[in-house]
Amino acid sequence: MSETDLKIHIYDKEIICPICNSKFNVKIVKVNSPRITSKDSDFFIRYRVINPYFYDVWVCNSCGYSAIKADFPKIKSHQKDIILNEITRKWRPHNFPENLTVPDAINRYKLALVNSMAINATNSSIAMIFLKLGWMFRLNEDIEKENLFLNQSLQYFLKSFSLENFPIYGMQRDSFSYLIGDLYRRTNKSEEALRWYSTVITTVGASVKVKELARTGKDIINKKY
CATH class of the missing domain: 1.25.40 (Serine Threonine Protein Phosphatase 5, Tetratricopeptide repeat)
Known part of the structure; x- marks a missing residue:
């Protein structure tokens, strides 16, 4: 440019x-x-x-x-x-x-x-x-x-999840939990990723959009294995 x-x-x-x-x-x-x-x-x-x-x-x-x-x-x-x-x-x-x-x-x-x-x-x-x-x-x-x-x-x-108050950088607990799960997936720690994704999906009050992202993450892992 x-x-x-x-x-x-x-x-x-x-x-x-x-x-x-x-x-x-x-x-x-x-x-x-x-x-x-x-x-x-x-x-x-x-x-x-x-x-x-x-x-x-x-x-x-x-x-x-x-x-x-x-x-x-x-x-x-x-x-x-x-x-x-x-x-x-x-x-x-x-x-x-x-x-x-x-x-x-x-x-x-x-x-x-x-x-x-x-x-x-x-x-x-x-x-x-x-x-x-x-x-x-x-x-x-x-x-x-x-x-x-x-x-x-x-x-x-x-x-920070354990020690800090939400929101954190604009993320509420559900988005933050999802991000942790996705970073676990991206660093090849599938079991931990699935656990965090599942927490998001089963959390009452979590946003529909974030739950859908978590389901997509789970599907990626399940198709891989």
Whole structure:
């Protein structure tokens, strides 16, 4: 995509870093620009024209603080010192292009992961970064690395299921349970996947759409074996 075409689909937004108070611009994808082509069973959306996932991580080039945009302002006071001591002290500014690619997105999600691990972020926050890294490697058709990151995501989602209150990243308990089941299936743990799918299907009050997704997941496993 040319720079001229890119400017049709993104705009700059000035924000203030909650760590160092520096002002910097982030790229925001316009709401109507992405075109959905399909959706994968683990909620990954495939886009054409421009991919919003590439711009989902905000990076402060002054101090190195990096996080998914939904979590960027949610830093706690005691975590600021951790970032300054463990991230900023070693930070070297990164020169990312405006027109981000899959490798750029992977690097940005990895920066967010390092930050989230350093501040001991919530399990769901870490899980979401791992999940989106898995999705980026899916775009790269790197199955081995995709499965590696999906498995890490699964482990942290399991912890968050027990410890955190719903909704989590917009997901209610039924959607969250389904996602766990689907990640089990995608990482070749069929028995666990079937157990979580069945829980969703038999849950009173679970949405009809999510129950149908769980039934589809069960059918995939049953046909495989």
